[in-house]
Amino acid sequence: MWLSVTGVIARPPMPVMCVFMLLTAHGVTFFNTANVVTVVNFTNQSGTIVAS
DSSP: HHHHHHHOOOOOOHHHHHHHHHHHHHHHHHHHHHHHHHHHHHHOOOOOOOOO
């Protein structure tokens, strides 16, 4: 998405950009869940987790 906004690549159609945004939004929740699960399962070896 950033490459298309800055003009490095051609802009894709709007529905494709919406799919990119949908995938990005779901990816963030996946990584947040992975962080929480790691902290719960490996409490001795976990790093700092920041939850918003």
